[in-house]
Amino acid sequence: MRVLCLNAWGGKLHDALIAYLSDASPDILCLQEVTHSPESDKDWLTYRDGYHVLNQRANLFRDIAAALPGHAGQFCPAAQGVLWDGExxxxxxWGLASFVRRTLPVIGQVQRFVHKGYGAQGFGDHPRSRNAHGVRVWDHARDRALTVVHMHGLRDLSGKGDTPERLAQAKRLAALIQGLAEPGDDVVACGDFNVLPDSATFDILAGIGLRDLVTGRGHDGTRTGLYPKPGKFADYMLVSASLAEAGFDVVRDPEVSDHCPLLLTIAARKAGKTVTSG
Incomplete structure (x- = not known):
């Protein structure tokens, strides 16, 4: 079983991203910064936020769904705003997307906001609306349930330090995980949390039995060479004790975003021995 988490950067590196996801073909794919423009048939649009201008794939959710025909996709919008086709x-x-291999039975699912609510009247001022999505699947290779929850943590223009809003966000995420997972589940929580490694977010999630693999395995950041700013931590993957020995990597090649993919490989148990599934 392989779980992959990535901030897709709005599909800015579309061709490399699609090729990588198609080749990796994880069993569960958790994506942040996914675009969906149902009224447009354009391939590219432009995001404008003051001086921040970024090319965005107009329908990244559609593109990834086409690249992963063996997966069922769920798009979870945080807000509807405006992109630009010229003027x-x-x-x-804009929001999250989750893709689950169709051979995996989905036995539970939840979508909830961890900061504010759905932005129906535009993307809004920072910190903007943020949501989380979780799926609970039955892993026949391990004969137990796996709960995977991801979120895109709120962005604060003052930096990635703890704020009351971020602490409230972490508590809502923990509550969402506890509401979806059942005793005995393997649990994964991941995403672009937009916090520093010393954030109280991790104390809150430790309180429900989760530990981070990025810092715990000694990785020195999760941003690629395309991110020019200092401070290379943004993305995290936390797991329950039952997954403490699972394979884990911060994928640095190829570069498909300004964030690195996080890849968890869970081994299956069969006939008294352990083999890699997925």
Whole structure:
């Protein structure tokens, strides 16, 4: 079983991203910064936020769904705002996407906001609305349930330090995980949390039995060479004690975003021995 988590950067590196995801073909894929523009048939639009201008794939969710026909996809919008086709505004939704291999039975699912609520009247001022999505699947190779929850943590223009809003966000995430997972589940919590490694977020998640693999395995950051700013931590993957020995990597090659993919490989138990599944 392989679980992959990535901030997709709005599909800015579309061709490399699609090729990587198609080749990796994880069993469960958790993506942040996914675009969906249902009223547009364009391939590319432009995001504008003051001086911040970024090319965005107009329908990244559609593109990834086409690249992973063996997966069922769920798009979870945090807000609908405007992207631009030249000087023409185009309504576009922005949020999370989860893809689960169709052979995996989905036995539970939840989508909930961890900061504010759905932004129906635009993307809004920072810190903007943020949501989380979780799936609970039955892993026949391990004969137990696996709960995977991901979120895109709120962005604060003052930096990645702890704020009351971030602490409230972490508590809501913990509550969401506890509401979906059942005793005995393997549990994974992941995403672009937008916090530093010393954040109280990790104390809150430790309180429900989760430990981070990025810092715990000695990785020195999760941003690629395309991210020019200092401070290379943003993305994290936390697991329950039952997954403490699972394979884990911060994938640095190829570069498909300004974030690195996080890849968890869970071994299956069969006939008294352990083999890699997925």
């Amino acid at each position: 023409c505004p185009v309504p576009s939704q």
